[in-house]
Amino acid sequence: MSGPSSDYDPVEVTPLRADEVEKMRDDALAAVATAGDLAALKQARQEHTGDRSPLALANREIGALPPQARKEAGRRVGQARGAVAKALTEREQVLEVEREQRILAEESVDVTLPWDREPRGARHPLTTLQDRIEDVFIAMGWEVAEGPEVEAEWLNFDALNFGPDHPARTMQDTFWLEPAAAALVLRTHTSPVQARTMLTREPPIYIVCPGRVFRTDTLDATHAPAFTQVEGLAIDEGLSMADLKGTLDHFWESMFGAGITTRFRPSFFPFTEPSAEVDLVCIACRGEQPAVATCRTCKGEGWMEWGGCGVVNPRVLVACGVDPERYSGYAFGMGIERTLMVRHGINDMRDIVEGDVRFTVPFGMEI
Numbered sequence: 001m002s003g004p005s006s007d008y009d010p011v012e013v014t015p016l017r018a019d020e021v022e023k024m025r026d027d028a029l030a031a032v033a034t035a036g037d038l039a040a041l042k043q044a045r046q047e048h049t050g051d052r053s054p055l056a057l058a059n060r061e062i063g064a065l066p067p068q069a070r071k072e073a074g075r076r077v078g079q080a081r082g083a084v085a086k087a088l089t090e091r092e093q094v095l096e097v098e099r100e101q102r103i104l105a106e107e108s109v110d111v112t113l114p115w116d117r118e119p120r121g122a123r124h125p126l127t128t129l130q131d132r133i134e135d136v137f138i139a140m141g142w143e144v145a146e147g148p149e150v151e152a153e154w155l156n157f158d159a160l161n162f163g164p165d166h167p168a169r170t171m172q173d174t175f176w177l178e179p180a181a182a183a184l185v186l187r188t189h190t191s192p193v194q195a196r197t198m199l200t201r202e203p204p205i206y207i208v209c210p211g212r213v214f215r216t217d218t219l220d221a222t223h224a225p226a227f228t229q230v231e232g233l234a235i236d237e238g239l240s241m242a243d244l245k246g247t248l249d250h251f252w253e254s255m256f257g258a259g260i261t262t263r264f265r266p267s268f269f270p271f272t273e274p275s276a277e278v279d280l281v282c283i284a285c286r287g288e289q290p291a292v293a294t295c296r297t298c299k300g301e302g303w304m305e306w307g308g309c310g311v312v313n314p315r316v317l318v319a320c321g322v323d324p325e326r327y328s329g330y331a332f333g334m335g336i337e338r339t340l341m342v343r344h345g346i347n348d349m350r351d352i353v354e355g356d357v358r359f360t361v362p363f364g365m366e367i
């Protein structure tokens with residue numbers, strides 16, 4: 001049987017003997033000092049300060065000592081634990097600096113490595129230009145509308161007031177789809193999107209519709225059987241030719257810079273009345289003397305032809321279910337390839353059509 005606790009000599013409680021505590025501390029300090037990286041330090045921390053570490057166990061023993069012995073033992077263990085904690089903190093700082101330096105050294109970038117082994121593609125400049133045109137109108141609160149490339153004859157022609165014997169319907173211009181009874185064409189212009197929009201929506205309508213159109217032309221330096229147009233349509237109460245002029249002037253200034261204005265020449269389109277051809281002041285010479293005399297962009301004209309426009313014919317409004325007594329509107333249409341060619345000095349339409357990446361890459365990735 002063990003004796004009463006008054007005989008209990010704390011020096012004899014092994015884990016709390018001064019030399020034992022010193023050994024625990026020295027073992028811990030040695031483990032900390034020899035930890036080569038943060039993982040090893042974590043391990044040392046666990047072994048020497050964790051719940052089951054010798055110093056933690058010794059600390060727990062203190063409570064079991066008679067009161068008079070607790071103070072001395074507590075101080076001894078406390079000092080040992082403090083020394084270990086301090087050593088851990090210091091070692092951790094050193095190892096963290098080392099790790100950062102190692103990462104910096106190992107992760108250095110070899111700037112001499114080739115970066116372009118995978119040739120990159122490029123956006124077609126026509127797509128980029130189309131986006132830009134859309135952006136100008138979106139900024140004015142307009143919407144982008146789309147229609148199909150295979151279109152009903154009625155929407156491509158009849159709804160737009162083309163008479164049954166209008167020359168544009170003939171085999172010369174239009175790709176007709178088989179069987180003829182289906183009355184389907186590859187759309188010859190983006191104007192049928194006007195009709196589609198009016199048939200499905202209530203005014204006010206402000207839309208632009210860029211898209212691909214088809215005509216039976218042979219590919220050469222200035223023609224392509226498939227090309228791109230952008231159509232605009234505004235239907236609202238009280239719109240006039242003046243609104244059309246202001247809109248187009250703003251559009252062309254946004255595309256080519258301040259001072260690029262438009263001029264209207266009387267013309268004819270079945271779907272507009274009155275109709276006009278839009279000319280744009282030459283972006284190269286601006287029609288100014290003496291440059292205009294030798295200007296190759298406008299061939300000395302000072303103006304460049306750009307497309308058609310006009311006030312929407314009331315017959316079109318009626319065909320598309322819009323009340324011409326209440327609403328009026330204007331429309332315009334133009335080819336985008338031509339804009340691209342003039343804007344970038346492209347001389348041959350075939351460069352735009354062929355899709356050779358050597359042509360598109362110099363335009364960069366403007367988005």
Ligand code: DAH
Nearest residue numbers: 189191308309310331332333
């Ligand atoms: N659709 C016409 C064409 O392909 C262009 C055009 C002219 C569109 C006048 C319009 C317009 O909206 O009002 O040649």
